[in-house]
Amino acid sequence: MSRRARFAWFWLATITIVVMTPLASFAAGESIGGTLIQRLEDEKLPIEGVTITVSQDGNEIGAGESAAGGKWEISVPGAGIYQVRLETSTLPDGVALTDPDKEELPNVEVRDGQTKKVLFPLGEGIVSSVSTYERVGFLFVAGLKLGAIIALSAVGLSLVFGVTGLVNFAHAEMVTLGAVAAYFFHASPAGPQWPLVVAVFPAVLVGVAFGWIQERGLWRPLRARHTGLVAMMVVSIGLSFAVRNLILIFFGGEPRAYPDFAGQAPIEILGIPMVPKQLITIGVSLIVLAGVGLFLQRSRSGTAMRAVADDADLAESSGINVDRIILITWMLAGGLAALGGTFFGLNQAIQWDMGFKLLLLIFAAVVLGGLGTAYGAMVGGFIVGVTVEMSTLIFPNELKTAVGLVLLIVILLVKPQGLLGKKERIG
Amino acid sequence: MDWGSVLIDGLLSTIGPITAAYAISAIGLNLQFGYAGLLNFGHVAFMLVGAYGTAITVNLGGPLWLGIIVGILAAALLGLLIGLPTLRLRADYLAITTIAVAEVIRLLVRSSWAQPLTNGVFGIQGFADSFFDLNPFAPAELYGFGTFVVTGRKLWVMLVGWTLVVLLTLLVRRLIKSPWGRVLKAIREDEDATIALGKNVFAYKLQALMIGGAIAGIAGILLAVEQRNVTPDAYLPKITFILYVIVILGGAGTILGPIVGAVVFQFLFFTIDALMVNAQANIGWVGDFLTPAAAGQIKLVLVGVGMMVLMIFRPQGILGNKEEALIDER
Numbered sequence: 148m149s150r151r152a153r154f155a156w157f158w159l160a161t162i163t164i165v166v167m168t169p170l171a172s173f174a175a176g177e178s179i180g181g182t183l184i185q186r187l188e189d190e191k192l193p194i195e196g197v198t199i200t201v202s203q204d205g206n207e208i209g210a211g212e213s214a215a216g217g218k219w220e221i222s223v224p225g226a227g228i229y230q231v232r233l234e235t236s237t238l239p240d241g242v243a244l245t246d247p248d249k250e251e252l253p254n255v256e257v258r259d260g261q262t263k264k265v266l267f268p269l270g271e272g273i274v275s276s277v278s279t280y281e282r283v284g285f286l287f288v289a290g291l292k293l294g295a296i297i298a299l300s301a302v303g304l305s306l307v308f309g310v311t312g313l314v315n316f317a318h319a320e321m322v323t324l325g326a327v328a329a330y331f332f333h334a335s336p337a338g339p340q341w342p343l344v345v346a347v348f349p350a351v352l353v354g355v356a357f358g359w360i361q362e363r364g365l366w367r368p369l370r371a372r373h374t375g376l377v378a379m380m381v382v383s384i385g386l387s388f389a390v391r392n393l394i395l396i397f398f399g400g401e402p403r404a405y406p407d408f409a410g411q412a413p414i415e416i417l418g419i420p421m422v423p424k425q426l427i428t429i430g431v432s433l434i435v436l437a438g439v440g441l442f443l444q445r446s447r448s449g450t451a452m453r454a455v456a457d458d459a460d461l462a463e464s465s466g467i468n469v470d471r472i473i474l475i476t477w478m479l480a481g482g483l484a485a486l487g488g489t490f491f492g493l494n495q496a497i498q499w500d501m502g503f504k505l506l507l508l509i510f511a512a513v514v515l516g517g518l519g520t521a522y523g524a525m526v527g528g529f530i531v532g533v534t535v536e537m538s539t540l541i542f543p544n545e546l547k548t549a550v551g552l553v554l555l556i557v558i559l560l561v562k563p564q565g566l567l568g569k570k571e572r573i574g
Numbered sequence: 575m576d577w578g579s580v581l582i583d584g585l586l587s588t589i590g591p592i593t594a595a596y597a598i599s600a601i602g603l604n605l606q607f608g609y610a611g612l613l614n615f616g617h618v619a620f621m622l623v624g625a626y627g628t629a630i631t632v633n634l635g636g637p638l639w640l641g642i643i644v645g646i647l648a649a650a651l652l653g654l655l656i657g658l659p660t661l662r663l664r665a666d667y668l669a670i671t672t673i674a675v676a677e678v679i680r681l682l683v684r685s686s687w688a689q690p691l692t693n694g695v696f697g698i699q700g701f702a703d704s705f706f707d708l709n710p711f712a713p714a715e716l717y718g719f720g721t722f723v724v725t726g727r728k729l730w731v732m733l734v735g736w737t738l739v740v741l742l743t744l745l746v747r748r749l750i751k752s753p754w755g756r757v758l759k760a761i762r763e764d765e766d767a768t769i770a771l772g773k774n775v776f777a778y779k780l781q782a783l784m785i786g787g788a789i790a791g792i793a794g795i796l797l798a799v800e801q802r803n804v805t806p807d808a809y810l811p812k813i814t815f816i817l818y819v820i821v822i823l824g825g826a827g828t829i830l831g832p833i834v835g836a837v838v839f840q841f842l843f844f845t846i847d848a849l850m851v852n853a854q855a856n857i858g859w860v861g862d863f864l865t866p867a868a869a870g871q872i873k874l875v876l877v878g879v880g881m882m883v884l885m886i887f888r889p890q891g892i893l894g895n896k897e898e899a900l901i902d903e904r
Contacts, residue, residue, distance in 0.1 A: 389878025
């Protein structure tokens with residue numbers, strides 16, 4: 148190439164770059180993208196690994212797969228009308244388009260420089276033509292599952308109230324921490340990536356440790372200072388606020404799912420569709436709750452726990468080490484809450500404020516059963532869970548938490564000591 | 575680091591209309607919690623009801639002044655509705671019930687059922703126009719000196735907001751110095767003794783809840799007018815908790831506590847904010863790991879820690895008196 152030609156090429160290239168740079172940032176990179184989110188009950192779960200193809204007049208332009216967080220983006224050559232198709236065969240089991248006809252979107256218009264957002268609404272794969280019997284049965288099982296989660300979390304809150312008199316708002320974060328810890332041991336790239344059935348054990352230990360740290364580091368010193376119970380309640384709100392936002396910083400705001408058991412296909416029992424993990428949640432919870440009951444009835448620590456809850460001074464004077472019993476209660480509460488949190492994350496999504504969302508329903512369960520009673524919290528949990536889920540037969544889905552809270556308010560008005568609580572002055 | 579601009583940014587936000595709204599809401603909470611000893615954890619619901627009362631009235635064609643009256647009355651009515659069934663309950667039960675009621679109201683307002691009236695999650699806009707028509711300042715012009723300036727629009731809201739703060743403080747002062755206020759404090763100190771003196775404790779508590787609620791309704795209206803927008807998800811329980819920090823920080827059960835608390839809290843909040851933004855921009859290694867989102871969350875962690883430390887080490891706050899500090903026994 149001659150020197151002159153090279154010179155000309157150089158300038159041409161330079162001018163092209165200079166002219167194109169602002170245009171490039173503006174015009175280049177038309178694409179079609181979106182986020183695949185499955186709406187499951189109230190939660191939004193990102194769906195990964197689903198193939199989406201883009202074509203124009205029958206010619207395939209590009210294909211892509213949804214990545215972490217359900218995000219996908221496919222570049223297209225320029226502005227125009229495209230057809231976007233979601234390959235339903237690549238959807239995980241149990242996930243389906245809420246509108247099966249919307250598998251292909253025939254008229255997606257992309258303008259200059261635009262990243263066109265396209266939505267594929269996803270739901271549970273059982274929406275099509277369910278009978279009332281199936282729907283009632285499904286909601287009942289879903290209610291038992293939610294009830295199991297609430298009961299697991301509520302027992303600890305109620306026991307702690309029983310032995311210390313404290314309504315611990317930070318109990319919500321004990322739930323979240325359990326779910327997040329299980330995620331760390333199970334799915335985090337920085338963690339050991341154990342299967343979820345293994346990861347749940349260290350997660351429960353984290354919960355136990357959090358209970359121990361709270362009691363030794365905060366609540367016992369506060370009792371020694373004779374801090375009032377209302378003041379302690381305000382302290383627990385501060386703790387809840389701080390821990391919740393710390394979890395947000397480290398875990399991020401996006402909801403996540405445990406890779407194990409994600410998108411399970413429903414099975415049919417007695418003609419009612421159920422997701423196996425719901426049944427596992429209910430079964431394991433019942434076994435654990437029965438174990439807690441045995442512990443309270445039969446073991447020395449459990450009996451002592453009930454004695455302290457009944458009358459701490461009397462228990463102390465009959466030789467029970469009250470501080471030790473309170474410590475055990477906190478550890479038990481932490482472990483149970485962590486297990487409840489893991490089940491909550493398994494069935495819905497793991498998110499930084501999941502515990503706080505559940506807290507008011509936990510309160511409802513505890514008050515319904517009788518504040519301070521372990522068995523009341525278990526019964527209350529199941530009643531609240533079933534009521535909340537079944538309420539969607541009548542009320543819109545977004546109001547189901549409100550229904551649970553109305554139940555709480557009604558119980559307080561009608562029978563404030565709860566179903567299993569002793570009559571005492573609460574006014 | 576540019577310390578001057580950090581300080582000016584912090585101060586400008588501190589004297590802004592949002593601080594005034596928080597101070598007003600805290601005045602209402604102080605009446606309920608500081609003077610009457612009511613552990614109302616659903617305070618944000620009063621702000622929501624006030625704001626929506628106004629917005630819906632204007633949206634349906636009413637004038638703004640009528641909307642404001644409706645908002646305040648609706649907030650007082652909410653106090654009556656919450657108070658009638660729950661005020662006989664012990665403090666911890668009251669706390670649980672009120673926070674539940676506040677969440678129920680928020681969920682109802684954002685539900686599809688209420689959408690025709692409340693416009694659901696999208697909220698209501700454009701109800702505050704006639705308020706800004708009254709603005710005597712030029713809306714877009716800057717008032718102040720140097721870099722310490724606010725727009726005429728903001729100045730107008732500030733002026734109204736802080737005037738309300740002063741008026742409501744005088745009102746509460748008057749109430750508290752009256753025999754009514756002394757009974758209220760007596761209930762906080764020893765409810766049984768007050769009953770023994772023949773006072774109708776329940777009625778006094780209910781009145782305190784309603785008046786405090788109406789004041790919080792005013793705060794909600796001011797906030798909605800300032801933002802020209804009401805959406806249900808602006809009224810999360812965390813607002814209530816921040817108001818508790820403000821009341822306790824200033825000194826629960828003191829006349830000036832809510833104002834001092836709101837100003838100090840907002841100054842710390844905004845200055846830490848400006849500090850972190852400045853550090854991100856000017857100090858390389860800070861900007862590397864501190865994202866703007868994380869900075870916002872760190873602030874909230876500090877709010878939580880501050881709430882704990884304050885409650886443990888100085889429950890009487892800045893202005894409070896240790897002997898008179900509430901919340902010692904259940």
